[in-house]
Amino acid sequence: GSSDGGSEEAEGNGNDNSNGEEAAGDDFSVAMVTDVGGIDDKSFNQSAWEGLKAFGEENGMEKGQGIDYAQSASDADYNTNLNRLVRSDYNLIYGIGFLLAPAIEEVADQNPDTNFGIVDSVVEKDNVASIVFKEHQGSFLVGVAAAMKTESDKVGFIGGVDSDLINKFEAGFRAGVKSVNKDIEVKVQYAGAFDAPDDGKAIASNMYSQGIDVIYHASGGTGNGVFAQAKDLKQNDADRNVWVIGVDRDQHEEGQINDTNVTLTSMVKRVDVAVQDVSTNAMNGEFPGGEVVEYGLEDDAISVATTNEEAMTDDIKTAVEDWKEKIVNGEVEVPSTIDEVKEFEDSL
Amino acid sequence: MSYVIEMLNIRKEFPGIVANDNITLQVKQGEIHALLGENGAGKSTLMNVLFGLYQPEKGEIKVRGESVKITDPNVANRLGIGMVHQHFMLVDTFTVTENIILGSEPRKKGTVDIKKAEKEVERLSQLYGLRVDPKAKIRDISVGMQQRVEILKTLYRGAEILIFDEPTAVLTPQEIKELIEIMRVLIREGKSIILITHKLKEIMQVCDRCTVIRKGEGIGTVNVPDTNPNELASLMVGREVTFSTEKQPAQPKEVTLAIQDLNVKDARHVDMVKGLNLKVNAGEIVGLAGVDGNGQSELIEAITGLRKVDSGEVMLNGKSITNLTPRKVTEAGISHIPQDRHRFGLVLDFPIGENMVLQTYHHEPFSKKGVLRYKEIYNKAKALIEEYDVRTPSVYTKARALSGGNQQKAIIGREVDRSPDLIIAAQPTRGLDVGAIEFIHKKLIEERDKGRAVLLLSFELDEIMNLSDRIAVMFGGSIVAEVKPEDTTEQELGLLMAGSKQQKAGGQ
């Protein structure tokens, strides 16, 4: 942080009012509100901000001048933060995370002249662009990788809180695994919280001890415990086959132990790509208001990390690429809910 | 003749009050020196100064002729000064030995050498005739034994000068006798003693000299053999004091309290009251005599609904009040001046005014439809405080800030004012000075004369003999004898209380 941020900000606000209302080009400004994870959650909040920064860089803006964010400490802060940014005359304001959907809905209603974007949820309003991701597609692909990697034919999925969004990850993953080999067992467990690394570790410990050798986690901070457990096993037995699949961004760094790495791959969700894309469109007067913009494999907004070159062998990479093809060209319809995945599994 | 202790012109202030003002106390080697004064006169404060708990604003302290600064109890210990406090300084959950060695423990490889400590305690208790069980927990032993532990604590630290702050207030007559014996042994062993007590008889009995203080000021020192209780009392109070309370013979009427075959267990399911029968008539005071621990407390708790009756019956005015709740018992017409005024008698953090309606707050005029009426409450409180001479800055003062004597007067005022049929007074004068005692005794007799029944529990034979119209002696959970005070002597009563008419007292 810098001590003179305040004055800069004040200037930025004070001046761009005088120019008039619907700004374009130079006067265009974008901001975002994080959910309780905060701007540096190493996950989608951080990714979104990176997208905004990239957008800013392209257009000669920086924090406090053209782009900015507001952090939320609790659910009650979303509205306040959104309104604060509205009051600062930002043209486009993102709510990052499905938790902000109700707040966006309300504030968008009250401020029809401002444009909003909601990430990971759908809000049907003319001045709101709903940005969603096809996490199930990415999860499908890491499921493929898991199925190819497992030696015990047992893989695991650890979710944070049992919710629609996380179910989407589970569904895609299960479908991916089963598509490769329907005899592979997928064990699913939800920790009940996104901030319980101890539970994450215990669940992982239990799964690994049951012979599961690949675990895909979609559980935020709870996942820290999963990495801790995998690395511990690796430390004790360098030859043991234990893998974690990361989520949201490339969690390669988290898996590093000595000179090997337990992160097989990660389901990377490029919130930054989406945010940058929507912002650019909006600046050019093509704001997708009222639309649901879906980002998926085809936009490179969902991808599978291949940082761990040793682990992601060529045949895995090839298989992943093949399935990706099939998904992108519509040959395979990836299920996105628990009901759908059950149907999907039955159809195999 | 040399002085072991000289406190010269001591002044000690508390915020807003001068507790000690220019007091001089000189104690000779080998004497028992009494310190006498009303409640709040400043005795404890003076002794706490000597023991290093308080620092005096002015004055000099000399020990064996040398001027010293006693900055904390450690220094006092080193100088050979030990103190047995008015309120015992014992850790309830520790054993006797642990309490005695606390702060100067014998060690073995960094641990407490408890074996050695126990041996030392045994040795000291043999030497001075202080019977204690080294392994017992404090909370399981009698008050008398606790006091012996306190004395052992000072001896263990090699005290040569012992301060006793009101040691007899909490003891039974038997225990007092033992204590006096112990003090004589201590003197024989070359110790010196400062004794604080309100009981003039004890001073006359054991002390060599007596220093009197009044309202924080030293009045003077007298040779005990050259004086008498009346002189001491008037020195202390500043006026003449009458001792034995004057009263007319009782005129007992109908039976108010009738107890039949009562059995009560204590918290540990031990039978404490066994097949007890007792009657108290309107217009008489029945004194309940007995050594502490013979079921008196349980009996009173059972009558007042604080403890469950196992079997038997308690009747008030012919109606059963067995196992009613305390509230129903109260409303049936019983008042209770409890033994432990801090634990039961008062909510110390309430203003004294609110304490005056502790059982009646839910009645008119103190409340109406569940809403308190403070005006009525405080009017009542003011009236009672006036009538019962409770000295307090105001009715809004927290009960905690009053002295024990004034707290007790407030409780008595509250209990008597309800016009009950039966007043149960448990040790109503414990720890109070003669002025306060006189007042309380007068009140109880007044109530008797108004036709109320009074059940008086006391460990003071004096009080029992003076006040009672009939004495019931309690031993082992039942009433073993009923006597009239005019037909008996303290001697005989003591024997009855010990559970035997034949044997000499002290043989239990």
Next chain:
Amino acid sequence: MFSNRLVNILIPLISVFLGLLVGAFIMLGFGYNPLTGYLSLWEGAFGDSYFFGETLRQVTPYILSGLAVAFAFRTGLFNIGVEGQVIMGWLASVWVGLAIDAPMIIHLPLAILAAALAGAAWGFLPGLLKAKLGVHEVIVTIMMNYIALYTSNALVRNVISDGQDRTERIPETASLTSEWLAALTQYSRLHYGLLIALFAAAIMWFILNQTTRGYELRSVGFNQDASRYAGMNVGRNIILSMVISGAFAGLAGAMEGIGTFGYQSVKGGFTNIGFDGIAVALLGGNAAVGVVLAAILFGTLKVGALNMPTSAGVPTELVDIVIAMIIFFVASSYMIRWFLLKMKKEGK
């Protein structure tokens, strides 16, 4: 120079001042301008009618959770379970809001009542265990918090909604929101709950200080033996105290459920309204008026803090440090009192 009364008023003021002073030094130490920092905090809380409205909205649940903790404290109990009681109250108000179809005059009071009852029920068990078995209320209430969190999540997901992450929005008939207040404060979420909270503070004062019931509760809080001696039913008073405390907490939940949010969602962690209530109560000296004032201070700092990173670059956590220091100084009032006394003496 200082009367006793004056000292009692001065102490909290001095504490707040000292707390802010410490915050200022920290800002200075890390290269921020404290003036800018605090100015942005002020702006964030009172900058315009919107923020003022939001601050008051935030104050509302704080008053009630503070009252809950304070009420228990006054009767000798430490209710750490306010957090769980808030969650249950929140849930109940929303549930009744959704499940029942009735005109506002019935529906709204019913929803509020349900919240109070749910909170009360959550306080009842610890009270009962304390009264009957002597089980320490601190442990039981801590456990009840977790049970509330998980139970509420499960109910939201499986019973009240069908498999969603949050319930529907409650209808207008069960809502505390107010067009009028919102319009007055430029669409802040200020709602009628504030009146309920203030009324509750008056109720607490009335119950404790003006009724025979309150007399009993206070008496039991100070001295159980004397209370028994005086004919009071100690066990019943302990239970009642926890029930009333829980009811206040439940109302705090309703403020969120049918006031601020209008729905209940699956929560990844605690709301902190209950935990903050402990600080509010203690800061307010466990008295009704004190709690209201402390809640105002707390709400102001919390809402104002949101503006600090944006307009002064100062992390919001600075406010937590300031709050901690204020609590610390209030707790250490003995030192301040001593200091004032010394000044008084020297003044003479």
Next chain:
Amino acid sequence: MGFLDILQSIIGPAIFFSAPLILTAIGGVFSERSGVVNIGLEGLMVMGAFVGIVFNLTFIDTFGSWTPWVSIFVAMIISAIFSIIHAIASVTFRADQVVSGVAINFLALGLGLFLTKQWYDKGQTDMVSRPFYTTDVPLLSDIPIIGPLFFSGMYLTSYVAIALAFVGWYVLYKTPFGLRLRSVGEHPMAADTNGINVSRMRYVAVMISGAMAGLGGSVFALTIALNFSHSTIVGQGFMSLAAVIFGKWHPLGAMGAALFFGFAQSLSIISSGVPLLQDVPQVFLLIAPYVLTILALAGVIGRAEAPKAIGTPYIKGSR
């Protein structure tokens, strides 16, 4: 799964869950036994986690494989120093100890996150590259049944925690220091008249609780969370406080209670794999540890007697 496997998969997690709680609770016992309530355990754990992680990240190159051990040691020292704030408030300034503890909780989290943002320019630190790892204890792990259950795949810090519980018991119940400390919590004036410095004793006790909570927090961070963020320590301090009371203010009791919590937690996680319990709705498994605790309290443990003088500042000469 065989019975032994199930046991093994319960006991392992139970013990690593418990270790941080055990450590923190032992400290809590010391503080409360001296008469100082410590609601601030949560904050002290936060401080421990923060220091442990930051030190580990910063000095990894200096201390190499000893880094985690040095880290928890430093966390212990810093948390002990940090806890002096609580001691000053509640002993010297006669503050309400609950209030002061609450302040500690706010302060630790606020300070930890504030400094994280200052130093790392983000809200959470990176993951440490050298946390603690489990090991098999040589020889002992070869004992049949017992070996696999209790001596393989364990963190050494867990043994440290259990050992310290016994050390805590020894110190509190066998040494002069312990006797004095307990007397200060029961009857400070008695202690004072026996020449024991009540304030100093309480300062020491509070600092011991700071040190132990620092240890607990850093062990949690370096075995389980591996980084520091606002959600690293969420409620573990309160659970430790519960363990103190549950364990009746006794170091071994507190250890037992913490192990009970760990066991219940672990059980609820493992149950989802046990055939019989597979179809039980998940919420029942989630709340099971807490319900079990309440049942245990209500059924078996019941009334616990707190140190008599707990929560009251000692003012010389008052009664």
